[in-house]
Amino acid sequence: MKQVVRFASTPGGRIAYSVVGSGPPIVYLLGWVSHLGLAWEMPSHRRFVEALAQDHTVIRYDKLGCGLSDRPREAFTLESELETLDALIGHLGLKRYTIFGSCEGGQVAAAHAVRNPDAVASLLVYGSCARGGDLAPDPVKRSILSLIGAHWGMGSRVLADIWFPGAPAEVTDMFARVQRAAATAEMAAALLDMFYRIDVADILPAIRVPTLVLHRRGSRAVPFELGRELASLIPGAQLVALEGRMQPIYFEGEDIAAATILSFLRDRAGGTGRLSTDPRLTDRELQVVAHIAEGLTNAEIARLLGVSVRTVDAHVEHVRTKLGVRSRAQMAVWVSEQRQSRGLLRR
Known part of the structure; x- marks a missing residue:
């Protein structure tokens, strides 16, 4: 897909945004610092966005102060982000949309969902937390901010090691x-400090839209426990643990992450997420492969289905043989293709 960057005026300056795909809109808040142009050159990021864009219009933007947006900026608060x-949503004339936030973008997305329950169809949050202050002890946060300010080259490498x-x-x-x-x-440094200062714990229980919280199980940047707490504070939220340690959602298992999001959004549109019957697979095998597409481990599937892990292992091997695939990622792709070609069973 081709990316075209456009600009929208906001009270704080012009922001750069990109629209890719077609279908119901997803407004995607990219997190701490971003650059639409350079991100599109990363194959894994582009694949992740393009997977979502098969069914949806994906709108991404660089926040004020970074990327292709205006660089001068004075306000660094949750209110300024909202x-x-x-302003972007008004510029695009969106009336009903999914909001998807990564890192502190997840906090902003959650606060937006609280204020706009009639406009937000679904809320997606990845790799975020209720309180930015919980990310690290105060001395560590001060050291990181000081390092970024004193030597951005060294600071960027330290942060890259934490994220990857x-x-x-x-x-x-x-x-x-x-x-x-x-x-x-x-x-x-100012944007990272803003992340540390944002606290949405008190407003999360007021969210009244369908919510999916995704979090990397082994993330060092935002520990999994913080994502689990965030999900627990949102009424009815679903929590999906993604395997791996890389913080960006698009740098490890991006196909499974995209399939999980698409499955959730299709469920919200009226389906159950179950696959239509396939003569090659038993009903139990269909259940297992659908859960694999949601990013669940064999142990998690076993707990969910009330069977042993060894039983799930056997089902997975049978699915591999019958479908002629080798990896869980290929299974997730098969699930996505089946849902697109056959549709979803209704309750």
Whole structure:
């Protein structure tokens, strides 16, 4: 898909945004610092967005102060972020949409959902937390902010190591370069400090829209326990644990993450998420492969179905053989294709 970047006026300045795909809109808040141009050059990010864009219109934007948006910025508060988001939604004339926030974008998306329950069809939150202050002890937060301000090159590499633990050097070097291109040292520190200061714990129980919370099980940047707490504070929220340690949703198992989101949104549109019958698979195998597409581990599927892990292992092997696939990612793709071609069973 081709990306076209446009601009919208907000009270704080012009923001750059991109619209990809067709269908019901998803407004995607990218998180801390971003750069629409450089992000589109990352194959994994582009694949993730394009997967969502098969069924939806995906709208992404660089927040004020970074990327292709206006760089000068004075306000660094939750209110200023909500003001920018409201301006973009008004500019696009959106009446009903899904809001999807990553990192502190998840906090902003949640606050927006509280204020706009009639406009927000669904809320998606990834890798976020209720209180930014819980991300690290105060001395650690001060040290990171000081390092970014004093030496952005070193600071960007430290943050890349936190976001990509154990990743090859070329991955962390690439992400460090993108961070430095996306924002100045002063802006990066100010935006990270804003994340540390935002606290939405008190308003999360007021959310009244269908909510899916996704979180990386092994994330160092935002520990899984913080995502689990956030989900517990939102009435009726579903929590999905994604395997891996990389913080960006698009850098590890991006196909499974996209399939999980699409499955949730299709359910909200009236289906149950169950696959139509397939002569190759038994009903139990269909249940197992559908849960695999949602990002669940074999142990989690076993608990959900009330069977042993060994039984689920056997079902997974049978599915691999019958479908002629090797990986769980290929199973997730098969599930997505089946739902698109055959539709969903109704309750």
